Amino acid sequence: MTIEFPAQPCPACDQEMTVTHEDLHYEECGLPYVVLKNIYTERCECGQIFRTIPKMAELHRLLALQLVKKSGPLENFEITYLRKSLGWSKADLARKLHVQRTQPSKWEREENPTKMNPQNDLLLRALVAVNNRITSYVDNMENLNVKATRPHVHRTLEASIDEKGWHTEELEAA
Numbered sequence: 001m002t003i004e005f006p007a008q009p010c011p012a013c014d015q016e017m018t019v020t021h022e023d024l025h026y027e028e029c030g031l032p033y034v035v036l037k038n039i040y041t042e043r044c045e046c047g048q049i050f051r052t053i054p055k056m057a058e059l060h061r062l063l064a065l066q067l068v069k070k071s072g073p074l075e076n077f078e079i080t081y082l083r084k085s086l087g088w089s090k091a092d093l094a095r096k097l098h099v100q101r102t103q104p105s106k107w108e109r110e111e112n113p114t115k116m117n118p119q120n121d122l123l124l125r126a127l128v129a130v131n132n133r134i135t136s137y138v139d140n141m142e143n144l145n146v147k148a149t150r151p152h153v154h155r156t157l158e159a160s161i162d163e164k165g166w167h168t169e170e171l172e173a174a
């Protein structure tokens with residue numbers, strides 16, 4: 001879907017800005033492998049850049065669903081993403097999973113994160129699935145491979161939007 005707006009003058013310098021549609025490596029969402037396709041972008045010669053990401057709530061929900069279904073154990077930043085998608089603090093997560101209060105920080109830290117065990121991994125996914133009313137999740141739990149490792153550095157998740165909304169496509173590096 002191509003969204004067209006009239007180009008606005010730059011708020012910083014009042015020059016006319018150039019409109020492009022660019023792919024955006026969307027690290028701000030907390031997942032390092034998400035690329036948004038053809039995002040409406042306004043650029044000014046002075047260096048200002050404005051991007052318009054449509055339907056953000058739908059996009060973030062779709063990314064959470066993608067993590068619920070993903071093969072391989074949840075990685076530290078994916079645990080953070082899912083916890084935040086539930087609107088929970090680390091203390092909330094510890095209470096819900098009946099783990100020690102310090103445990104979520106150990107799972108989520110950047111340096112040497114502790115691996116979540118498969119039971120907690122599945123439970124966190126289930127909580128997100130319930131929250132999003134993903135009714136097929138429980139039926140498919142037995143088929144989820146939460147032990148295989150597939151490092152995220154080899155993955156790209158492309159998200160693009162059309163009339164029907166956001167879609168994702170997972171790409172594997174050769």
Ligand SMILES: [Zn+2]
Nearest residue numbers: 010013044046
């Ligand atoms: Zn400017």
